[in-house]
Amino acid sequence: MINFNYVQASTQKNVTDTLMKDGTAQIIAGGTNLVDLMKRGVAAPQKLIDINNLSLKNIEQQKGFVRIGALALNSVVAENELVVQKFPLLSKALQSGASQQLRNMATVGGNMMQRTRCSYFYDTTMPCNKRNPGTGCGALKGYNRMHAIFGATENCIAVHPSDMCVALAALNASVIISSSRSERKIAFTDFHKLAGTNPEKDNTLQRGEMITAVEIPDANNFAQHSTYLKIRDRSSYAFALISVAAALDMNGGKINNARLAMGGVAHKPWRLTTAENFLKGKAATEENFKQAAALAMKDAKAYRHNNFKLTLAPNSIAEALKIAAAM
Amino acid sequence: MNDNNKDDKTLNHSRRQFFKISTALTAVALTPSYILKAADDNMDDKIAELFEKRDLNIEVNGIVHTLSIEPRVTLLDLLREQLKLTGSKKGCDHGQCGACTVHVNGQRVLSCLSLAIMQDGKKITTIEGLAKGDELHPMQAAFIKHDGFQCGYCTPGQIMSAVACVREGHANNEDEIRSYMAGNICRCGAYPNIVDAITEVKQKGGTI
Incomplete structure (x- = not known):
């Protein structure tokens, strides 16, 4: 690992000022992804700003939403009483990601900031527009079994690896972002971006900004009928081939409202709004779930090795809806 | 601040002086590009900082x-x-x-x-x-009793993880143990015996 300068931040302003001043500085919280990237030579920050002394760990009820601090640990959020009771979907998504050792280190903000696990991004001898803009995409004509089926361009077909983020996208969460001058709040689905022409940028965070919290609106009836279905190569401790966050607001056998998001299919958590709109007011039947899944797949495009996702994805959507409805 | 700390400061200071003096040579030898650039820019302090303990x-x-x-x-x-x-x-x-x-x-x-x-x-x-002198920790003893390893390379990690798994309250049944021990890989495949060891420690109860 290339050496770096290490500083501990005592205030939020400290962090955002340093980020603004020094373009080579990076925040470290849990470090589970960043330290690995530094060992592999994929990331080489000249300065690490340790933010663990900031008071950003709280999980608290506020009027109309639950606020989760950016430094709350994944393992703590997963078992937090408020979260388990109001957003079992989020709890389940967190439990299905990584291992308990990693969840004990990883933070909510860090989970959002983690990079893709595309093997071409990790292998510094390979071309990768995300790691080294302008070098091309190794995965496009390479081994692309894990890769995107939605919203990809020939610049980059990598997927975002998070489970937590898929649940937060489905739950209409917001992200609180702070700079030295101001604070802004954006929809969770606007935080991550598609690869577009600049895949080196994973999200819409600007220089000098940091994530301080996530807010999840709690005025909904999704808790009773929600699930996170994760399909992977082994039954635990692996990234998703396909994952589905499904939440239903049910009235008897009728669906008042539906929320659907997928992981393992795009450069960002992929909300399925067409399918959601279709399900609104419909009966919770397998036939309707299959139709919703088919609608969700309309713009899907496979590459050489991930054609199976075109079948696995709609089947997973229908299955997740079935599980959520039956609860 | 005690005298030891004072000594450390002096030591660090002289280290920094040393790096300042030898910047050019060190930078060329180690050659991360930003260090070479920093040397060009006469950013001696920055380089000294990078190598500072x-x-x-x-x-x-x-x-x-x-x-x-x-x-x-x-x-x-x-x-x-x-x-x-x-x-x-x-x-x-x-x-x-x-x-x-x-x-x-x-x-x-x-x-x-x-x-x-x-x-x-x-x-x-x-x-x-984990052990108290010659007295093994209950999890260590259970791993031996249930033959929870073959080559033993993963065992220290397995045992540290297993102790935490029980303390966290994530060892209530086999499925839960397997799920919360998923971050510890055993190439010999001693998983069933590891689960048995953890189950026994959990069932015996008490503080571990």
């Missing part, structure tokens, strides 16, 4: 150590290379195998992905700190 106070298995380390040293390398506690194993070194699992302030974490400098003031427990 930092003070670290860390308690490992009940013993407080005052050390001086580079920020890039991982907790695993600190334990193994500097403190000679080689029980924690370097399996993959990338957070995928769990062989390096230790407890930091009572929580199980991966020492290979933890920077030692970030553990300042924390209490670390490694496999060497």
